[in-house]
Amino acid sequence: MPTGIDEFDRVLGGGFVAGSLVLLGGEPGIGKSTLLLQASDALARRGVSVLYACGEESPAQIGMRATRLGAGGDSITLLPEVNAVALEAAATISMPGLLVVDSIQTMFDPELSGAPGSVGQVRACTARLMRLAKDKGITTVIVGHVTKDGAIAGPRVLEHMVDAVLYFEGDRDHAFRVVRAVKNRFGSASEIGIFEMGEHGLTGVGNPAAVFLGERDASTPGSTVMAAMEGSRPLLVEVQALVTPSYLQVPRRLATGIDTTRLLQLLAVLERHANASFSGQDVYVSVAGGVRVVEPAVDVPLALSLLSALRSIPVPVDVIGFGEIGLTGRIRSVAHAEARMREAGRQGLVRVAAKLPNGTAIPTGSESLGIGTTVELGALLR
Numbered sequence: 001m002p003t004g005i006d007e008f009d010r011v012l013g014g015g016f017v018a019g020s021l022v023l024l025g026g027e028p029g030i031g032k033s034t035l036l037l038q039a040s041d042a043l044a045r046r047g048v049s050v051l052y053a054c055g056e057e058s059p060a061q062i063g064m065r066a067t068r069l070g071a072g073g074d075s076i077t078l079l080p081e082v083n084a085v086a087l088e089a090a091a092t093i094s095m096p097g098l099l100v101v102d103s104i105q106t107m108f109d110p111e112l113s114g115a116p117g118s119v120g121q122v123r124a125c126t127a128r129l130m131r132l133a134k135d136k137g138i139t140t141v142i143v144g145h146v147t148k149d150g151a152i153a154g155p156r157v158l159e160h161m162v163d164a165v166l167y168f169e170g171d172r173d174h175a176f177r178v179v180r181a182v183k184n185r186f187g188s189a190s191e192i193g194i195f196e197m198g199e200h201g202l203t204g205v206g207n208p209a210a211v212f213l214g215e216r217d218a219s220t221p222g223s224t225v226m227a228a229m230e231g232s233r234p235l236l237v238e239v240q241a242l243v244t245p246s247y248l249q250v251p252r253r254l255a256t257g258i259d260t261t262r263l264l265q266l267l268a269v270l271e272r273h274a275n276a277s278f279s280g281q282d283v284y285v286s287v288a289g290g291v292r293v294v295e296p297a298v299d300v301p302l303a304l305s306l307l308s309a310l311r312s313i314p315v316p317v318d319v320i321g322f323g324e325i326g327l328t329g330r331i332r333s334v335a336h337a338e339a340r341m342r343e344a345g346r347q348g349l350v351r352v353a354a355k356l357p358n359g360t361a362i363p364t365g366s367e368s369l370g371i372g373t374t375v376e377l378g379a380l381l382r
């Protein structure tokens with residue numbers, strides 16, 4: 001059941017699977033309700049009846065938002081219901097094509113003690129909705145709030161119960177939002193959808209390369225473009241590093257959008273195998289635009305940015321990096337090299353800092369720099 005919102009359908013694996021239970025998690029204010037209202041509207045326009053259970057906001061508030069989003073399908077029913085049993089009864093009578101439960105933390109099962117939002121309640125309500133989805137074939141999406149400190153009763157405790165888990169990521173202060181599939185019984189669990197939050201809700205970002213590199217200043221040290229793979233598509237992102245003298249006893253190491261352990265390990269490798277000393281220096285790294293890069297291929301661009309920042313030498317403008325770095329300072333090849341190079345080439349990033357497996361076809365116009373070690377990586381900065 002495609003929603004017609006391309007970026008959302010991509011993460012869902014083509015659309016909602018009939019009778020499935022999907023969990024959409026994310027921090028408050030990230031855009032979960034907005035996306036689901038837009039998806040509900042898109043489906044309603046295709047003749048699907050939607051029952052939207054709102055425990056978070058009043059129907060009047062949601063109505064106002066719907067107007068702002070230009071959503072006007074009259075086959076969306078807003079139901080202010082927080083009692084799971086009552087909701088189940090309502091859904092059984094109306095048999096909607098899509099049931100949205102916003103949010104699971106506001107629901108309660110009257111057969112159970114415990115406040116709404118507690119682990120027990122959240123689990124019981126989800127189990128009830130799962131039975132409803134399976135027995136009656138009602139496609140259901142539940143919203144789950146995640147808090148920064150990873151609340152106990154957050155969506156994590158539900159991951160194993162549902163068919164698909166999607167997380168809304170991104171910075172509330174950035175316009176860009178990424179919906180990432182972390183589990184999908186019916187499709188690929190590595191797809192992402194990219195959105196931009198604007199005045200009229202979320203819009204899919206069709207050309208992410210241009211977006212994430214839009215504000216890059218290639219003449220400043222500490223910036224490298226990475227060709228990341230997000231699911232089936234390559235995505236160009238800017239990996240930034242800042243290295244400054246520390247005034248602290250224990251210098252700071254801070255990573256945003258990149259795993260901190262990766263950063264620490266890479267710093268150690270560079271100290272040992274690239275003749276770089278970060279002692280007495282604070283190190284900050286981030287991925288521009290509020291994106292998160294989880295794959296090991298981030299090592300090469302991260303190392304380049306770190307060395308570039310440390311030595312105050314910018315990375316050449318036409319260099320693209322990707323690849324994993326082992327503890328011995330050797331660079332390892334990563335999958336999808338050709339797709340990465342092609343996407344980079346389109347943006348004029350034609351010199352490839354990566355270890356390419358034998359037999360890799362290098363796209364016309366691109367050139368391999370034949371990098372195999374962190375020392376060779378460092379030699380690019382002159």
Ligand code: TYD
Pocket residue numbers: 026027028029030031032033034035065068069197198199200201202
């Ligand atoms: P919301 O979808 O309510 O987040 P969640 O359900 O995840 O808590 O809204 C997210 C934010 O987006 C909110 O701060 C207001 C903003 N927003 C826009 O910028 N434009 C819009 O058109 C809408 C509907 C919301």
Ligand code: MG
Pocket residue numbers: 032033034056102
């Ligand atoms: Mg909401």
